[in-house]
Amino acid sequence: MIMKNFLRITGGAMLSCGVALSAMAQESEPVYGGTLDVGFISDVRTLNPLQSTQWTERQILFLMFDRLVDLNPDFSLRPGLAKSWEFEDDGKRVVLHLEEGVSFHDGTPFNAEAVKWNLDTRLDPDAGSSQRKQLEAVIESVEVVDEHTVAINMIEPYPPLLALFTDRAGLMASPAAAETYGEDVGMHPVGTGPFKFEEWTRGSELSVVRNEEFWQEGMPYLDRVEFNNIASNVIGIQRMTIGEIDYIGHLTPLDTKLADASPDIKLVQSDGGQxxxxxxxxxxxxxxxxxxxxxxxxxxxxxxxxxxxxxxxxxxxxxxxxxxxxxxxxxxxxxxxxxxxxxxxxxxxxxxxxxxxxxxxxxxxxxxxxxxxxxxxxxxxxxxxxxxxxxxxxxxxxxxxxxxxxxxxxxxxxxxxxxxxxxxxxxxxxxxxxxxxxxxxxxxxxxxxxxxxxxxxxxxxxxxxxxxxxxxxxxxxxATEFSALRTEVHGYTPMPDLIPRFRYFWLSEE
Structure with missing residues (x-):
């Protein structure tokens, strides 16, 4: 649980644990291919993780961007782009050891320089990052140790730093894409994640496609994920019953009545509500x-x-x-x-x-x-x-x-x-x-x-x-909330932050 990991981290121990990413919520062997159609009431404003503030943006961002540190379903920490870490200097310095051989979708390398750019940009007052206030009170400087090692020097010991990196502050974006697109980078997101941005029609739909060069072997399973804006959950469920939509989240018990009547839809209750x-x-x-x-x-x-x-x-x-x-x-x-x-x-x-x-x-x-x-x-x-x-x-x-x-x-x-x-x-x-x-x-x-x-x-x-x-x-x-999935959708595990991890989903008619 949280404290077990907390003590291991603050005690200075190296952490490089063990929950296989591809093993989450697999009912049987995953099947490759297909498009997952997601219905949601969109309030997406930007796809730039450094600027993002809307809660619903994260379910899309988590497909295209990887985080430095990831979460297990019990809120314990596990490696992400940082494969291991240790605290030094009485907890005022954390050294992250990064995955090697990882590239951004634009072909540029993910390395310690990229991590430093992501954190330094978030700390830059002129960059206007939504995470600046979170980080500036904690981080004194970011130091490149070598190509795949980065050290973060803190103003004072801050044990929750790794937990902070499990959210938007830990999403790593391409520095080259930011230079290329400037203020429009929110319409041209480039990460290291299992899916790459394809297109976005505001107020209508957004699509991402499989990243064939993804650094985690065997992932992802889907070819595409399409996000469809729906006017209401009721309309979304109606579209789900005729096969137009595969997944809708954050349903209230009232919303589930129509879904419960369909033999082609399964309901999963969240472990905790908003x-x-x-x-x-x-x-x-x-x-x-x-x-x-x-x-x-x-x-x-x-x-x-x-x-x-x-x-x-x-x-x-x-x-x-x-x-x-x-x-x-x-x-x-x-x-x-x-x-x-x-x-x-x-x-x-x-x-x-x-x-x-x-x-x-x-x-x-x-x-x-x-x-x-x-x-x-x-x-x-x-x-x-x-x-x-x-x-x-x-x-x-x-x-x-x-x-x-x-x-x-x-x-x-x-x-x-x-x-x-x-x-x-x-x-x-x-x-x-x-x-x-x-x-x-x-x-x-x-x-x-x-x-x-x-x-x-x-x-x-x-x-x-x-x-x-x-x-x-x-x-x-x-709230008590539910997710509705068509019966051919697999690989879903409810998470405490209520953000579906679509990267683990797969489709099968069986």
Whole structure:
């Protein structure tokens, strides 16, 4: 599990483990060939991993780009483009030993110079990387040791660095492609992954094709993967029943009813669901009023949302970490549904009748979520106006401050720092609420630099209690989600981050 790997890493041991990439979720011998048609509600804005911010972009990026470090289905780390590593200098330096003989899709070599370029570019303020704030607080310099060895010198020990490299910060892009295409490189992605970019028609479809020179022997199995934009999951399932689409993910229990009726479709439940919440602009009136936030927390009928949106199969939660992780907190403030208390809070604070504009993204789940929230909050004396916004734009508008009150959902990361610092630190890359608490910042900074898990666990307990008291997000719960696959689709393993690894899929009529 996480800590086992964590101790091996921080203890300075060499790690070059053992889960064969091609062995994930194989029901029988894979079959080569064919096209996998994926249906999804697209909000893809760029295919440049250095700039990417949209969550859905990763299921495409993970086909074309490899990461320095990869993840097992239990969130433990395993080699990626870095085949092994060791920590030095009391944890302030990590040396990565890279796979040899790997080339980018444009034929240029993947080596230590390429890793240095990828990390240095992410750190360059002029490059505008979405991961810069994550990395600049951690990395002091990147050093080429030899052609296939790179050393990362850290400002101070940062044990979660390898976990950070399992996500977008670890996706390696071609430096030559960036030089060739410049600002348009997001339309011309070049990685080392099992599939190469073919074409992209915005708002319609995107396709990738098999990389015949892929460095992992025997992979991939598919010839092509095509992403088809669908207006809704219901329409997607209808297209699936007639064979136009092979896979749709992130289905709610309501969405599965049509799929469940088809003998040609199989449903797979995710091990964990996305965390659903309401996000507010912490410094913007009226959301900077703690009494308003508290009234909203007590005024949302989360059990009703669970029953309607997830058919009672979700998990209502006062926090943002699911059960079963080593950083799962206890003793959080309780915001069980209490409309009378919510009304009294509003009355005492002179906030009765306050008008709030709640974003209503066009995607099925978030739109339904917004509608249910409005129903709850109208009943406690607030005047909630739904503000429709395209799914592809709502997160960017939230980050830019155009949206002050919105539904939000996140998945867990391989290390708690990957979400807690990301969202709740004053310096967090995705701190789009503007939340700032000096004590929380101090706890987060201490937790991310120590290798003692008991200390980290205690610090994250304090952090989570304080955040739930401050309420920059109003926690609602964890969704129950499903993936729908046609029966000829194989090789799917649910992952904790809920991103399907299409590179392992294969098709068979048997």
């Amino acid at each position: 965390w659903y919440s309401l996000q507010m602009n912490y410094g913007q009136e009226p959301y900077n009023n703690h009494e308003l936030r508290k009234a909203i927390a007590y005024g949302i009928d989360r059990d009703r949302i669970n029953e309607i949106l997830w058919e009672g199969q979700g998990t209502v939660s006062n926090g943002f970490t699911p059960e079963g992780l080593w950083w799962t907190p206890s003793g959080l403030p309780d915001y069980s549904y209490d409309p009378d208390r919510a009304r009294q809070i509003l009355k005492d604070a002179g906030l009765e009748g306050t008008t709030l504009s709640l974003a209503s993204p066009s995607g099925d789940a978030l739109r339904r979520f917004s509608e249910l929230v409005k129903e709850s909050l109208d009943q406690i004396g607030l005047n909630v106006q739904l503000a429709p916004v395209p799914q592809s734009e709502y997160y960017a508008k939230t980050v830019s401050g155009e949206i002050n009150f919105t539904p939000m959902r996140w998945t867990q990361r391989a290390d708690p720092d990957g979400l807690i610092q990301y969202l709740f630190s004053s310096e967090g890359t995705a701190n789009s609420t503007g939340y700032s608490n000096e004590q929380v910042d101090a706890w987060i900074d201490e937790a991310r630099t120590t290798s003692d898990q008991a200390v980290r666990e205690d610090l994250y307990q304090k952090v989570q209690v304080q955040i739930v008291e401050d309420l920059p997000y109003i926690p609602v719960g964890f």
